[in-house]
Amino acid sequence: MTRTSPDIRVAVSTVIFTLRPSPEGATLALPLVRRTRDPFEGLWALPGGWFDETEGLDAAASRTLAETTALAPSYLEQLYAFGDVDRSPTRVVSIVYWALLRQDQVDEQRAAHEADGTAPENVQWFAAEDLPRLAFDHNTIVDYALWRLRNKVGYARIAHGLLPDEFTLADLREVHESILGRKLDPANFRRQIEASGTLIPTERFRTGSHRPARLYRYDGAIELAARGPIPTPTDTDTTDRNEER
Amino acid sequence: MTRTSPDIRVAVSTVIFTLRPSPEGATLALPLVRRTRDPFEGLWALPGGWFDETEGLDAAASRTLAETTALAPSYLEQLYAFGDVDRSPTRVVSIVYWALLRQDQVDEQRAAHEADGTAPENVQWFAAEDLPRLAFDHNTIVDYALWRLRNKVGYARIAHGLLPDEFTLADLREVHESILGRKLDPANFRRQIEASGTLIPTERFRTGSHRPARLYRYDGAIELAARGPIPTPTDTDTTDRNEER
DNA sequence: ACAAAAGTGTTTGACATACACCCATGT
DNA sequence: ACATGGGTGTATGTCAAACACTTTTGT
Incomplete structure (x- = not known):
């Protein structure tokens, strides 16, 4: 000592x-x-x-x-x-x-x-x-x-940190799939994300070669991840403690 | 730099x-x-x-x-x-x-x-x-x-780290309750722990003022917590990386 | 019309919760 | 015998996985 x-x-x-x-x-x-x-x-x-x-x-x-x-x-x-x-x-x-x-x-x-x-x-x-x-x-x-x-990525809403402000659910799903290295069921993925309540649907759609997909953006009022009892993010507002769960 | x-x-x-x-x-x-x-x-x-x-x-x-x-x-x-x-x-x-x-x-x-x-x-x-x-x-x-x-304590088997080598399920449950600050259902707690497969039942019982309770010990072959892909615990074998989940 | 992706509905199984109930021991 | 904690059984709800199905566009 x-x-x-x-x-x-x-x-x-x-x-x-x-x-x-x-x-x-x-x-x-x-x-x-x-x-x-x-x-x-x-x-x-x-x-x-x-x-x-x-x-x-x-x-x-x-x-x-x-x-x-x-x-x-x-x-x-x-x-x-x-x-x-x-x-x-x-x-x-x-x-x-x-x-x-x-x-x-x-x-x-x-x-x-x-x-x-x-x-x-x-x-x-x-x-x-x-x-x-x-x-x-x-x-x-x-x-x-x-x-x-x-x-x-399995329990915290951080995947949108790799995407632009507005993105489709397919975009977000592709991020998850890239990170996890396996395909995800589009239907179930949609429901999980919607249930989490972290995405805000916009009135805009992305038109592609098929049916247009709704664009979403991240709800900035919701924290990216559960953090400790005393947040204290010192500088950036996107800084977080580790381990979350 | x-x-x-x-x-x-x-x-x-x-x-x-x-x-x-x-x-x-x-x-x-x-x-x-x-x-x-x-x-x-x-x-x-x-x-x-x-x-x-x-x-x-x-x-x-x-x-x-x-x-x-x-x-x-x-x-x-x-x-x-x-x-x-x-x-x-x-x-x-x-x-x-x-x-x-x-x-x-x-x-x-x-x-x-x-x-x-x-x-x-x-x-x-x-x-x-x-x-x-x-x-x-x-x-x-x-x-x-x-x-x-x-x-x-909710997802990793670390509570026995606060107990002696042999303990009853009631002991272990008390540890969880102390840490979490709330009572747990004895029946469900038993099933959760048994399903995790991390405890080995012994043939010994603790005799108290009522029905004797079986003593268990921790299965040392099972890791305390899921860790990263490259464990590298440098000195102690009980050292772990943070955040598992 | 048809292909393909967007999006909805439904079934199934795993698992946690709640709680009724039986078991075994000391007093 | 009975009180008390040990231990089992069972019903219910939540939620994720699987997958059939409908919708909407471009070609």
Whole structure:
């Protein structure tokens, strides 16, 4: 208790999920950063950085996320603190967050980069299920984040965090199917979502090659997930505690 | 990414739960330590300390727990990392764990202390629902740990972590009732537990003032709680990741 | 007209709740 | 014998899964 704090540095990393169009509907993807210095130089790693002394944990996660993607997350939650002795040559404790980004915002960002040629160097998006060997223990961290996402989508209304403001039930179902990796019954999915009371139907419809589908939007008055008794979201209003259930 | 780590210290704290006998069955209790130095001197705080440079997060939590109670936890899980800028006069990030202690072990420990007069100074057990004002943000932390415990007891088999090796279903039900704060139907409780398949019936019975009740013990081959795809419990075999559900 | 997706209705089974009832022991 | 908690049986409601069916559009 009375010993002074040894030389341990604190880092923040974030597992950032979004959906990419793919042959079979959509695929979870996340951005990685190629390391340009010694520990694990050349390998891909989760975006992150050191803490600024004047910012809280959530703020640091948001900042490093913005530095990588130039986007604000639609969902942000602390995942876990990793601090094994051997996870890095020097002693580093990483506070890891996970986040969701809206599909359309990522697309806009990507289009802008292609237009003005300011493609971010050393940042690349990978399919979440097909990652290379990552630096540090980051493969373990991504696996854990994926597990948490799949778990949480079953009981918390977070899937719309990957969609634009207005979406059809088929869109939302496709998100669930992409995350869970299996098909869902459209009829039962509709009833579950409607019963949850978290979606507001609009008067607009999406017209496609078949019968038009009603567009819905998320009811912002309802919290994304059940949280602890003392919410205390420090900065973003989309920040949440972990474990919900 | 390239800035160097500022002066942030990393601490570990643990919310340690056990059950105390009380008029209405049993009550959740936790040990607190009176602060003897400046930030919040005189107030009660969660047991904890700084990290040893050579130990992992889980090990540090176990160590500080042992320093406070001289006991090994029957369950240990990381709760959350707290790092608001204003939570301490100096910048401290606390990795907080929560733990369960077996009732009988705590009793033994207490009896030993009373016998040889080595009552630990500055450590005192408090009822979890009736705490004084604590140092730092520790009231918030305890509330969150209580929420997580109540949540988790509903879907994970952790309640036996508060009981001796052999116990009756009434004992186990009392634990659930104490944690949840409401009475449970004995018949339905029995069926739920039996259906979970986590308890092994013994041939022993507890004889009381009425019909003897069968003693059960926990099936150690079954994990306490569903965990992520990559378990990696670093030291204790009772260590678990947070949030399962 | 027909294909295909949107949306509705119905049946089934799993499971939690409520509660009536029987069992076995100490006093 | 009887009070008390241990333990079983049974009816009810909720909800998710499965799937047949109707509706509405584009071609």
